[in-house]
Amino acid sequence: MKNYKLALIYVLTVLTLAACNSDDDHTITGEELTATLPGTLNLTLDAVVGQEDFELHTTYDIEGQQLNFNQFRYWISHVILTDTDGEEFSIEDSYYLMEETEAISIQDGAYEYPANKRETITLTGIPAGSYTSIKFAVGIDPAYNDNLSLQAGELSQLNGMTNISWMWHTSYIFASLKGTDTGNDTQLQLETGLNSSYRTVVLTLDKDLEIGGDTDRNLTITTDIAGILNGIKVTETPVIGASTPEAMTTMADNFESNTFTVVPADEE
């Protein structure tokens, strides 16, 4: 009797836990079952300018403009991996702030956010499988963008990536690139935000990525700042934001199409 009850509890528990898995539609084949436990992927978004590595306080020629940056930050969210069967696995609560920045004065100097470089995120609990593409958004989806009190992943109001005074449009800054146009000695503040700038990026991997078990896998994607600024003339718009909708849309479109490139596995 007792064993029967324990078994029932076990079954119910498994069913309960299974019901919560966001990966309901991932079919586990017999082969996978024997192979493996969920695995880990280290995803690196390596900032570059064309063929060069990106560094702060270095002057780059971008579209004939001499640009020097002290801050590059952007939100990555809703990371999804697609396997060879076309099944999608969504990383839960995936809101990550990627950045390479010097110390930042927050809220008009009320406090300081320390200098930081963060290019790698660790994605855990990925069902074992063979993955062919990765999808993620640049920015924050409307549900969270419109309600700063909702908490998920790394979302925070305290790191200077919210528009709490930017035009009083209380939402997140999706991407921020700050520095100087050294040609004209002009300060640059190139930002995207508002729901209209939210973009989804889909990248096909050059070869299938086997994830699962104890060995972490690595995936590197380059983030090309020259691509982000494709078609942008900073002499015309040294400040890009909600008040320059055309330039902001260009930047957002560039994030979708001209910025991210998968580094072939054998070149890592």
Add this chain to the structure above:
Amino acid sequence: MKNKRFPYYLLYIFLACTGCTTDDDGIGEDPEYTLRIPSHFPVPPEYPDNPMTTAGIELGEKLFFDTRLSGTNTVSCGTCHQPRLAFSEGSRLSVKGVSGKPLLRHVPTLINMAWADNGLFWDGGSTNLESQAFAPLAHEDEMFQNLDELITELREDPEYVSYFRRAFDSDIRINQVMKALAQYQRSLVSADSKYDSHIENGTPLTAIEKQGHQLFKNHCATCHTPGLFTDNDYHNNGLDATFGDTSHDEIYLGRYRVTRNREDLGKYKTPTLRNITVTAPYMHDGRFADLRSVLDFYDRDVQDSETLDPALKQNNRSGIALSEEDKSALIAFLHTLTDKTYVR
């Protein structure tokens, strides 16, 4: 043996109930709070991400009137949203913020906020109260609070620790400060004016109030829709003819700066007329000192422009033709919208 049996089904229920929680904010011990919905009000929107609780509202009220929310510990939300003025401030452009500089827009009232589901601020620049609160808290001319420091300050107060525990079953965090403030503001329902009593119980209006009510229905109710007396929408009511001043992040362009749609130039949110007699001065910039000036404006000074609301562009004229007697009658009617239980 029977008595010792562990109720395994409880374990199952526990797992079933906790397993799927996605939001890490709990709800405290008293999840029941029923918002009062007056019979002549529309159904308010639901707020599933921030359900109202008695404990949450109490906490929100405590925070709302706590000067520790400002960087200088001298200004609370209630400094500029005063209950005795139906949560308005009384001056044209407030200088009560921490910098002492005049703000760029008139302090709006807080009345029946649970129904305000079409953007906040005069231009709708914020989607909900949970996000809106960050702006005055952080702005250097308003409360200029270091949000990190605020949390540290609140955590040092055992009373707040217990309040947050009760309201959200959790430690103090900035997003819960916002949620509690939103809950308190949504609990502010004003529906006990003479007008309400007239609608709900047939309390008679005086002859002049009745006359004003009829004029109101003819000329004002399109935008100031009863029972909220606002349509929660944005209109250009003809205050200005041109919109050339792009200073201060285009704050003088109205809702345009939020939508970037030229059709929204000069549009501002319709304010409620509830408690209007205690919330002078009027308009988004507080330019009119009293109700007579407002009605004189609608009668004589409405400025035509491409975005002027069609309701104010009828019979080959801009504005609304009102006799002096009409104006007195309208003002008499507007006095019936004052809720003495709300203004305290």
